[in-house]
Amino acid sequence: MKEIRKPKFMTKDRIRAYLPVFALLFVIALFAVLTHGTTIKINNLKQIMLQSCTYIVAGLGIIFTMSLGNMDMSLDGIVSLSACLGLLATEATGSWVMFPVIFLIAIACEMAIGGINILLGINSVIASFAVSFFGKGVAGFIIGNRTKALSLPGEFSFLYNRTGFYMITIAAVLVLTVLFHYTRLGKRAMAIGSNPNAAKAAGIHVTKYKLLSYLAAGIMMGLATILIVLRSGSTSATTGSGFHVSVLLMMVIGGAALTGGTKEKIYSVVVGVFIYLCLENGLTVLGTSPEVIGLIEGIIFLASVTLTFDREGVPYIL
Template sequence: MQQPLVARIFANQQVILFLVFAAMVAFFTSQNSIFFSTGVFGNVLLDWGPVVLVAVGETFVVISGGIDLSVGSTVGLAGVIGAFAMRNLTTGGHGEALTLLLGTLVCVGVGAAVGIVNALLINKARLVPFIATLATLGAGAGLTIVMTNGAPIAGGPPTAITLSNNWIGPLSKPIVIVIVLVVICGLFLHTARFGRYTFAIGSNPFAARAAGISVPWHLTKIYVLSGALSGLAGMFFYLRLGSGAPTSGAGLELDAIAAVVIGGASLAGGVGRLSGTVLGALILTTVTSGLIIIGVAPNWKKVVVAILIAAAVSTQALRTSRGSA
């Protein structure tokens, strides 16, 4: 017997997430009307940008049945190395546009290199993804501190930070680029062969091998993608801060995993939608800004995030049990 339309709508994870987001906006606006303003939405989106970049890469990894704990330290490492490169280019008299372009490529390249290391540890050293990426997390964080002595790296293009100013309404130029990249990744995940292979490996890697999929090679591409997007997030932080901060990605791996889980992806692999991850990341950043605006200590964000994760996992378990029944 077919479920009523209303029941089917509310069984959709994305609908639930959108309603949660709308309820948060309504609540924070009722507590302080300034929340419903272009300036605040612009700041929320600037907070959302690096989180969603890292979370998109994490979505591919989780759907494939793995996990990437190194994304936070990769953000800091890439941002710092990119900052060093841009400082040298600026000192050498290169133009700002060329400097920013090359700095972005350096950040993405550093992230991709970390992804290759993760893939080698998983495919060649036979480490489980949790241990492999935990090792690179520690190595990346330590290397970043060693290179900078804990101090931010400035001296790049002086107007780089102005790119984060609002351009069209609450949208800045970096946010527009992030949105375009998210859409492209969504198309790859849900309409292209790359996405089908990712879901197949996460659902049953043995069946995927039997179907002719080169699982190690595909996992390598997934971890490189995750690292490259994390490197790009490092560049995003550089544009916001005007310098490469060694701690810019601290704890970002937890936010990324939370966004993926809240968005409906299963940590067992084979299940997930990028639209859910996008909404999950938006909910996380809205919570942070909203709590600050209404005068609540931002540390309460961790409590709210824990509740959201528990609710998301419980919803998945309930849906699975109903499906089995």
């Protein structure tokens, strides 16, 4: 047995870790050249930064459940349900009650997914779809029965400002990074994603840490919903629609592993969001049609999954 070997997965791990950062720099540089500098003008960058806030906050929540190895497709339903009920509560009481309501609904939805997954042993993807459909259905029903639009009262509109959004997002990234990489919560969630049996045999309370992860996801989704509501100023039956797919796509582009486990990284959310937004923005500035943008995104998604998919963690691939 040789003492020091340089197996090839060493380099693969490096690729996994650094490729997204290079990809981001490449995308920025590429479009700066192609658009003769339009994409790196301050106003355009500000636009991208502002857009990124909701995606990053939502992605920070999803990374927790994803690290468990549980894919979460419920984001759009949770956003539309909690936004709808939150604004409804504020409308009825004329107060700031929407903020706690949105958090509570989002947390309740995520805990429901976790509960269904743990207690009934149902695959988390299915559970998250069920909750998502439920959320969209209820929200659609409520909004469909109204004659008046459900919108944010004017007194809250001062909360929508760039600096506030940036501060919240940066704070969320910092707090979640610590929580995810430097505390038991994140490490145990990732261990569960790597091998739930080994986690259990190491004394990790799998149920407890799964639920805590869903709790963290719920809080972040509540925060993301609030950002969306503040930004759009109202909610409709289609609020949040497609949001879950975009966020998932961004995370994977940033190098997040769909199978969960100990190699999950917070920065893949941040980097992924920016790669995606810069790419989309650049293509739009170039005048590319939305269909072609979709096609390009699809190809990049496939390439990212190919690079990041953890084959060693999965025994059989058909």
